[in-house]
Amino acid sequence: MNVSFLQDLIQTITQRDALSRRQAAARLPKDHQGMVEACTELMESDGEASSIALAQRALDLYELLPAAERERFFQVLAEDFSADPAAIDAAYQAYRERGDGRSLSALFQACEPRRQELLRRLNLPAGGTFELVRMREDLLRLLPEHPEFEAVDADFAHLFGSWFNRGFLVLRRIDWHTPAAILEKIIDYEAVHAISDWSDLRRRLDPKDRRCFAFFHPAIGDEPLIFLEVALHKGIPDQVQGILNQQHKAVDAPERADTAAFYGISNCQRGLRGISFGNFLIKQVVLELAQELPNLRNFVTLSPVPGFRRWLQELVDDPSEPLDDDTRTLLAGLETPDWHRDETLSGKLKAVMLPLAAHYLTAARNEEGQPLNPVARFHLGNGARLHRINWLGDTSGKGLQQGAGLMVNYLYVLDEIERNHEQFTARGTIATSSEVRDLARRARKILKEAARG
Numbered sequence: 001m002n003v004s005f006l007q008d009l010i011q012t013i014t015q016r017d018a019l020s021r022r023q024a025a026a027r028l029p030k031d032h033q034g035m036v037e038a039c040t041e042l043m044e045s046d047g048e049a050s051s052i053a054l055a056q057r058a059l060d061l062y063e064l065l066p067a068a069e070r071e072r073f074f075q076v077l078a079e080d081f082s083a084d085p086a087a088i089d090a091a092y093q094a095y096r097e098r099g100d101g102r103s104l105s106a107l108f109q110a111c112e113p114r115r116q117e118l119l120r121r122l123n124l125p126a127g128g129t130f131e132l133v134r135m136r137e138d139l140l141r142l143l144p145e146h147p148e149f150e151a152v153d154a155d156f157a158h159l160f161g162s163w164f165n166r167g168f169l170v171l172r173r174i175d176w177h178t179p180a181a182i183l184e185k186i187i188d189y190e191a192v193h194a195i196s197d198w199s200d201l202r203r204r205l206d207p208k209d210r211r212c213f214a215f216f217h218p219a220i221g222d223e224p225l226i227f228l229e230v231a232l233h234k235g236i237p238d239q240v241q242g243i244l245n246q247q248h249k250a251v252d253a254p255e256r257a258d259t260a261a262f263y264g265i266s267n268c269q270r271g272l273r274g275i276s277f278g279n280f281l282i283k284q285v286v287l288e289l290a291q292e293l294p295n296l297r298n299f300v301t302l303s304p305v306p307g308f309r310r311w312l313q314e315l316v317d318d319p320s321e322p323l324d325d326d327t328r329t330l331l332a333g334l335e336t337p338d339w340h341r342d343e344t345l346s347g348k349l350k351a352v353m354l355p356l357a358a359h360y361l362t363a364a365r366n367e368e369g370q371p372l373n374p375v376a377r378f379h380l381g382n383g384a385r386l387h388r389i390n391w392l393g394d395t396s397g398k399g400l401q402q403g404a405g406l407m408v409n410y411l412y413v414l415d416e417i418e419r420n421h422e423q424f425t426a427r428g429t430i431a432t433s434s435e436v437r438d439l440a441r442r443a444r445k446i447l448k449e450a451a452r453g
Helices: 003-026 031-043 048-064 067-080 085-098 100-110 114-120 128-145 148-164 178-187 196-203 240-244 278-291 309-316 325-335 343-362 374-379 395-402 417-428 434-452
Strands: 170-173 210-216 226-235 257-265 298-301 387-388 405-414
Touching: 003 395, 003 417, 031 048, 031 067, 031 114, 048 114, 048 128, 067 148, 067 395, 085 100, 085 226, 114 148, 128 148, 170 278, 170 298, 178 196, 178 210, 196 210, 210 278, 226 278, 257 278, 278 374, 278 405, 309 325, 309 343, 309 395, 325 343, 343 434, 374 387, 374 405, 374 417, 387 434
Parallel strands: 257 298
Antiparallel strands: 170 210, 210 226, 226 257, 298 405, 387 405
């Protein structure tokens, strides 16, 4: 049998069926009430085949809803598809009286919002998982103005945490021979260092000194979840422009590299925000590369420092912060156009900013007591060591605006990852190199002397 012909035939039938469903849905009223009625009918369905058809109809209807009607639909999910308080009270009373496993199970079931079961049923059709990811993307855009939707988002996150469990993720290497449909998505989703065109993409994927890996999920096909760009290097790199340069080649042969530098990690699906993949991806890529290239000794990131420039400005603007007038005046020099090209000004700023960056990365904390910098939280939480802060590591407009040109090397040492992770999680301890510790001590001295003065 011609397998290719059969696959094409099945795909054609599937596409025609999907088109027929959408044409039928297009004739229905495009308001949230029709969507609610479709969801109610789905919840009342008992048959598997009918449930799949009803779920697909509901998803097709949602796709046709205008933004305002989607907002109203989420309002109904928040109010009418929550758990029943009376049922919870009755189940809790039964558990208090009997205290057995059956009554505990009934209590758990009563506490679960109805919308969780609705989301499970909407996940039945082929492609349903991806449609729900896109639905949550809409929900996340509404959250800032609708805090009452947080319970709905918590249900999405709860289910996605199970559906996108590490055991379901598939690691694939991306290279120049990867299907064009996926490569286009890599261009679109790159969030750290924008890919300008197909030639730029080829420079990042095709040479022997480059690697790119992505996680995929069987339920959403060729849509990458997250991808990681790697440059093989001799020594630990301290500047990203060299890596991004079209003419740059760090090593002639992969076997000569002693360092794998992770210079870009991008989450692809906004609807999966808060569902962690990056920690699994980096650790698995480290293992893959260590097996492929035994000569590699260093697995290190070349990471941006988003938020550092803003933090510095807040330090300068707040008169209560312990900065002397000379330091405030010096840091105001960051407003000078092309300050990084002025050797005298740049040299003076370096003497102050590197210690302050070490302080920012190791001592500045958010309300939860975690490092204020999101990239630091990510890598330190994964078990990396804060290895080095690089002066003018990214002199692009974005790099200067967000991180005052700094970049950071977070080092992943295979024998230390688990210990660093446990110490960071349990006690908030940050693993640092002696160089970073020295800079942090200098920062404390600068701030202490300013406070004294």
